[in-house]
Amino acid sequence: MSEKICVVAGVGPGTGAALSRRFAAGGYRVAMLARDAERLAALEREIAGSRGYAVDVTEAARVKEVVERIGSDLGTPSVLVHNAVSGHFGEFLEVAPEALEQTFRTNVLSLMLLGQAIVPRMLAAGRGAIIVTGNTSAWRGAASFAAFAPSKAAQRILAQAMARSLGPKGIHVAYVVIDAVIDVPWTRQAFASKPDELFARPAGIAETVYHVAHQDRSAWTFEVDLRPFGEKW
Amino acid sequence: MSDNTKAIVVGVGPEAGLGGALCARLAREGLHVFVAGRTPAKVEALVVTIRNAGGRATGVPTDTTIERDVIALFDRAETDGEGVLDLVIYNAGNAAMGQAHDMEASFFEQVWRVGCFGGFLVGREALRRMLPRGRGTVLFTGATASLRGKPNTTAFAAAKAGLRSLAQSMARAYGPQGIHVGHVVVDGGIAGDKIIKGIPQFAQAMGEDGLVSLSGLADAYWYLYKQPKAAWTHELDLRTFKESF
Numbered sequence: 118m119s120e121k122i123c124v125v126a127g128v129g130p131g132t133g134a135a136l137s138r139r140f141a142a143g144g145y146r147v148a149m150l151a152r153d154a155e156r157l158a159a160l161e162r163e164i165a166g167s168r169g170y171a172v173d174v175t176e177a178a179r180v181k182e183v184v185e186r187i188g189s190d191l192g193t194p195s196v197l198v199h200n201a202v203s204g205h206f207g208e209f210l211e212v213a214p215e216a217l218e219q220t221f222r223t224n225v226l227s228l229m230l231l232g233q234a235i236v237p238r239m240l241a242a243g244r245g246a247i248i249v250t251g252n253t254s255a256w257r258g259a260a261s262f263a264a265f266a267p268s269k270a271a272q273r274i275l276a277q278a279m280a281r282s283l284g285p286k287g288i289h290v291a292y293v294v295i296d297a298v299i300d301v302p303w304t305r306q307a308f309a310s311k312p313d314e315l316f317a318r319p320a321g322i323a324e325t326v327y328h329v330a331h332q333d334r335s336a337w338t339f340e341v342d343l344r345p346f347g348e349k350w
Numbered sequence: 351m352s353d354n355t356k357a358i359v360v361g362v363g364p365e366a367g368l369g370g371a372l373c374a375r376l377a378r379e380g381l382h383v384f385v386a387g388r389t390p391a392k393v394e395a396l397v398v399t400i401r402n403a404g405g406r407a408t409g410v411p412t413d414t415t416i417e418r419d420v421i422a423l424f425d426r427a428e429t430d431g432e433g434v435l436d437l438v439i440y441n442a443g444n445a446a447m448g449q450a451h452d453m454e455a456s457f458f459e460q461v462w463r464v465g466c467f468g469g470f471l472v473g474r475e476a477l478r479r480m481l482p483r484g485r486g487t488v489l490f491t492g493a494t495a496s497l498r499g500k501p502n503t504t505a506f507a508a509a510k511a512g513l514r515s516l517a518q519s520m521a522r523a524y525g526p527q528g529i530h531v532g533h534v535v536v537d538g539g540i541a542g543d544k545i546i547k548g549i550p551q552f553a554q555a556m557g558e559d560g561l562v563s564l565s566g567l568a569d570a571y572w573y574l575y576k577q578p579k580a581a582w583t584h585e586l587d588l589r590t591f592k593e594s595f
Contacts (some may be wrong), residue, residue: 285592300580314526321581328573334591335541335559336566343581347526 122194123330124187126150126174126231127201128157131301132250135319136198137164139327148187148194150174150201174201174227184234193238196330199228199249205264212264220268228275239288246289246330249276250322253296273340280339289337291329295322296344314347321345354433355381358423360414360472361442361491362387365396367542368491369441371564372571377405379572381437384427386412406431414442414468415460424475434483437575438476440469441491443509447502458505465509466516473520477529484528487575490517492535492585514585521584530582532574537589538562562590 123140127133128151137147137160147167149157157169168190172183187194203223205216228249239245253259254266255273273292280290298304300316308315322343329338344350357376362369362385373383377400385400385407387393393409400407408430412423427435443465448457473488480486496514499507514533521531539545539552541561546553553561570588577583589595 281595285594287591289591295581297581316580318578318580321578324578325581325583333563333566333569335561335563336570336588337591338570338586338588339595341583341586343583344525346528346530346579346582349526350522 120192121145121196122148122187122191123196123198124148124150124184124194124231124235125198125200126227127199127250128160128169129301130156131299131319132295132322133200134160135323136200136326137167139320139323140196140198141165141167143327145196146191148191150183174231175222177230180227180230181234184231184238188238193242194235195239195242195245197231197235197245197247198326198330199231199247201227202250203268206261207264208260209263216264217267220265221271224268225271225275228272232279236283236288240286244287246291247276247279247283248326248330249273249290249292250326251276251292251294253294255292255294277339284337287334289330289332289334291338292340293322293326293329294340294342296342296350297348312347314345317343317345317348353380355437356384356427356431356433356435357381357437357439358384358386358427358435358472358476359439359441360386360412360420360423360468361440362396363389363392364543365392365399366546366564367544368536368540368564368567370396371542371568372439372441373407374400374403374405375568375572376437377403377407382406382408382431382433384423384430385409386414386423388413414440414472415463417471420468420471420475424479428479435476435479436485437487437489438472439489439491439571440472440513442468443491443493443506443513445493445495445503445506447506448504449501450504453504458508461505462509462512465506466512469513469516473516473531477520477524480529481524481527486528487530487532488517488520489532489534489571489574490514492517492533494535494537496533496535518584525582528579530574530577530579532583533585534567534570534574535585535587536562536567537587537595538593540564540567557592559590559592562588 123145128149154171254269258266276292297317390411397407397409495507496510517533
């Protein structure tokens with residue numbers, strides 16, 4: 118097996134697409150996981166060597182199946198980027214408990230499902246990197262993120278448990294805290310009055326994820342924060 | 351642009367140490383490196399090595415706890431040769447151990463002077479020169495002790511935690527003005543002379559790959575320096591894959 122394979126779970130028009138482009142530019146064949154088959158088809162046409170897999174990563178059986186398919190279509194992944202996210206906005210008394218359940222399924226459970234499906238293959242190959250994208254909510258429960266922040270905090274802690282368990286076995290697990298609004302069309306609309314320097318560029322985020330995924334094992338990072346230079350924090 | 355760029359590395363001891371490795375790496379990338387360490391012989395040895403490898407380096411023996419020394423270092427870097435000072439690394443500090451009940455007050459103060467106060471002096475001089483240009487990078491070396499105090503790290507952890515907070519304040523204040531301030535938490539022993547030659551029994555006990563490599567550290571600092579402005583990291587932790595943390 119000579120080809121490098123990267124799985125990007127959660128491919129939207131912003132970070133996920135930028136990650137797929139970055140790894141493809143680094144010589145990887147990229148397996149892109151998302152629910153939206155049309156968006157994946159468009160990215161497949163754009164990114165050479167990539168392949169889209171329309172899947173709901175919160176369903177255990179589907180995850181197993183898709184990891185099998187990636188294995189036979191492309192080969193053993195050496196990198197998994199977990200970028201799937203389910204967001205929810207609302208204060209404590211307003212949010213529906215089901216929203217919390219949904220964010221936990223997408224943001225936490227799917228990391229466990231994907232990790233448990235892919236890690237045995239990485240272990241057999243003797244190497245691997247799992248990079249999880251998070252955000253400010255992993256550190257802080259703001260009032261309007263009652264049904265969202267708990268899931269990101271849990272995701273970070275799951276990643277930490279994975280890092281401590283898998284690191285000595287040669288699998289690098291890292292968590293990227295994006296402490297900013299990401300520059301995509303809908304955020305530009307929603308925060309139209311924000312100046313340019315307050316938006317983190319997906320390509321910049323992808324650059325750091327790529328760097329961390331390729332650190333030498335004699336100096337691995339677990340947690341890395343990212344923000345645009347203008348951000349107040 | 352590296353050809354016209356200067357860097358200062360403060361806290362340089364043996365060639366096979368973090369300060370030495372950083373200087374060598376920056377010089378290899380084409381920067382003119384100002385090597386600042388307390389011991390003139392060590393500084394000179396490193397400068398010779400870098401020059402022999404085709405790099406540009408100037409040695410400036412400096413006591414980083416003395417304000418006028420630090421100012422003189424920056425004045426020298428600004429005026430010596432072509433180019434602009436764009437990167438400053440504060441790497442001074444020593445893991446001096448001891449518990450509170452039998453510690454001399456002067457010992458505690460000295461550990462703080464090197465580990466924290468010197469960082470303030472260097473950071474301030476860097477800002478004074480970089481702010482008018484609206485660009486520049488200042489990186490601080492942290493340690494496990496930056497995040498927690500253990501019985502024996504009484505003075506060291508206090509200094510390191512202080513340095514970390516200083517770096518964070520600077521990052522929040524000057525990031526929006528174009529200055530990238532980063533803090534690197536080295537979570538483990540470093541594979542340099544200080545440990546390998548200084549306490550070989552410890553190095554041996556850590557086993558193969560048990561110490562953080564100089565090249566891996568240099569890669570991380572260089573990456574922080576090159577990060578795009580639209581996505582900057584403030585704090586980066588680094589450890590070997592087998593470190594239990």
